[in-house]
Amino acid sequence: MSTDGGGGLVLVVEHDPAVAELQRRYLAREGFDVEIEPDPARAPAAAVRGRPDVVVLDLSTSALPADLYRRVSEAARPAPVIAVTGPMDPALGRALGEHRVDRPFGPRVLVGAVAEALRSGTAAEAQGPLRAGALALDPGSRTAVTGDHRVTLTVTEFDLLEFLMGNPGRVYTREQLLDAVWGPGAGAGSRTVDVHVAQLRAKLGEGNPIRTVRGVGYVLDA
Structure with missing residues (x-):
């Protein structure tokens, strides 16, 4: 799953090229390898193909965010998925798992969320x-x-x-x-x-x- 990068591979699913590039730069500075997928519809296939260590999934433009999150989570399993969202109903937010970042956010917030998702994923694997x-x-x-x-x-x-x-x-x-x-x-x-x-x-x-x-x-x- 991991690549030769010190932090592992992050799949960034982001429709805005400028935002995706900013995320890539900040994650790369922290030792992560980054793959960018601009089309959310192709995110499950990208997760299967790339076998990332963590996925950053932009759901802010999705008509069915819970369904997209579910499909990407299944495809990326056991990698954690960080849901990037705008304001939403708390019940829907709960369906998007424990790792979330709300737009707008600074790139350092994203780096911290990726690190935390990886730590929690490692702890879950260790738990058995x-x-x-x-x-x-x-x-x-x-x-x-x-x-x-x-x-x-x-x-x-x-x-x-x-x-x-x-x-x-x-x-x-x-x-x-x-x-x-x-x-x-x-x-x-x-x-x-x-x-x-x-x-x-x-x-x-x-x-x-x-x-x-x-x-x-x-x-x-x-």
């Missing part, structure tokens, strides 16, 4: 898979496997399951799960948690470890 019975969840590659069957999860489903598996045996209210997974002030109601838990249970099958605690919320049985 989380396990609960036959279910294994790998935060580094963002994959879930139950038995010998790979489970396809949305970004939010994965984040919810990762949070519960990282805190086995502890009961959480719906409000606590909303804050932890969707973020404070996301505007989602408690019914949102119920819907996502139901979707997870359906995908995980009979061996799913999420249990309802009547009148309180949910707990994951390790």
